[in-house]
Amino acid sequence: MLELKNITFKVDNLDGKGEITILDNVSFKIEQGKILIITGPNGGGKSTLAKIIMGIEKPTSGQILFDGKDVTNLSITERARLGIGYAFQQPPRFKGVTVKKLLNLASGNKLNDTACCEYLTNVGLCSKEYLKRDVDASLSGGELKRIEIASLMARNPKLAIYDEPEAGIDLWSFSMLVDSFQKFKENKDQTVVIISHQEKIIDLADELMIIADGKVQNKGTKEEIMPMIQGKSTSCGCPIKEVVLTNER
Numbered sequence: 001m002l003e004l005k006n007i008t009f010k011v012d013n014l015d016g017k018g019e020i021t022i023l024d025n026v027s028f029k030i031e032q033g034k035i036l037i038i039t040g041p042n043g044g045g046k047s048t049l050a051k052i053i054m055g056i057e058k059p060t061s062g063q064i065l066f067d068g069k070d071v072t073n074l075s076i077t078e079r080a081r082l083g084i085g086y087a088f089q090q091p092p093r094f095k096g097v098t099v100k101k102l103l104n105l106a107s108g109n110k111l112n113d114t115a116c117c118e119y120l121t122n123v124g125l126c127s128k129e130y131l132k133r134d135v136d137a138s139l140s141g142g143e144l145k146r147i148e149i150a151s152l153m154a155r156n157p158k159l160a161i162y163d164e165p166e167a168g169i170d171l172w173s174f175s176m177l178v179d180s181f182q183k184f185k186e187n188k189d190q191t192v193v194i195i196s197h198q199e200k201i202i203d204l205a206d207e208l209m210i211i212a213d214g215k216v217q218n219k220g221t222k223e224e225i226m227p228m229i230q231g232k233s234t235s236c237g238c239p240i241k242e243v244v245l246t247n248e249r
């Protein structure tokens with residue numbers, strides 16, 4: 001359903017001399033209904049890759065196919081219409097838009113309070129009071145993050161990309177979130193990409209991919225990849241094992 005072919009992303013060096021390669025010849029496929037977990041060291045290129053799939057960044061070279069269609073030159077809006085959705089690592093705030101309005105806009109339907117609360121419950125927010133709140137600076141970072149995730153769940157795109165859904169989320173909400181992702185796994189009607197450093201989320205993977213130094217280092221089942229990561233080092237000498245496993249809750 002999604003295929004990336006030889007994606008390279010370069011940016012100009014700040015001193016104006018030459019370019020930095022952020023992603024280097026990245027190729028992989030995801031099959032319909034699968035959960036792909038992307039992990040790897042900080043700064044490896046995971047979020048950039050997600051933004052390239054969503055159309056927020058344009059690759060320097062390479063091709064992106066979605067359901068067999070070349071979407072490389074399509075805008076974010078066009079990709080969203082085709083069924084690609086993205087929950088940011090650091091979500092934006094929308095002053096003047098209530099949580100209920102955001103969920104309605106995301107789902108494309110008029111949702112009643114009960115339906116809205118179900119989406120919020122998936123991420124550990126169950127109070128009806130939240131529905132009237134503006135998605136602005138009055139929300140805590142963890143609340144905003146969970147509302148962003150709930151709105152992507154309400155949108156229910158064919159391909160949902162979650163960028164570090166665990167970031168800033170408390171233990172109780174995290175546990176509910178993992179249960180919600182578990183339901184995606186059981187239903188198999190949505191293809192899901194999750195960028196995560198969390199072992200409990202990595203456990204959900206149909207496939208696990210390691211991105212480091214802008215390259216796909218490994219991709220396969222969790223059973224194939226996890227033993228390979230154990231004890232391996234990145235180019236800077238930091239054990240990948242620590243990056244993947246130290247956030248265990």
Ligand SMILES: Nc1ncnc2c1ncn2[C@@H]1O[C@H](COP(=O)(O)OP(=O)(O)OP(=O)(O)O)[C@@H](O)[C@H]1O
Nearest residue numbers: 011020022040041042043044045046047048049089
């Ligand atoms: N527009 C840009 N200009 C310069 N450097 C950039 C740009 N975009 C990304 N980078 C750099 O590219 C590298 C990859 O960034 P990215 O956010 O994709 O990493 P990541 O794997 O998601 O990291 P983390 O696990 O910390 O979220 C980082 O070193 C980042 O600073």
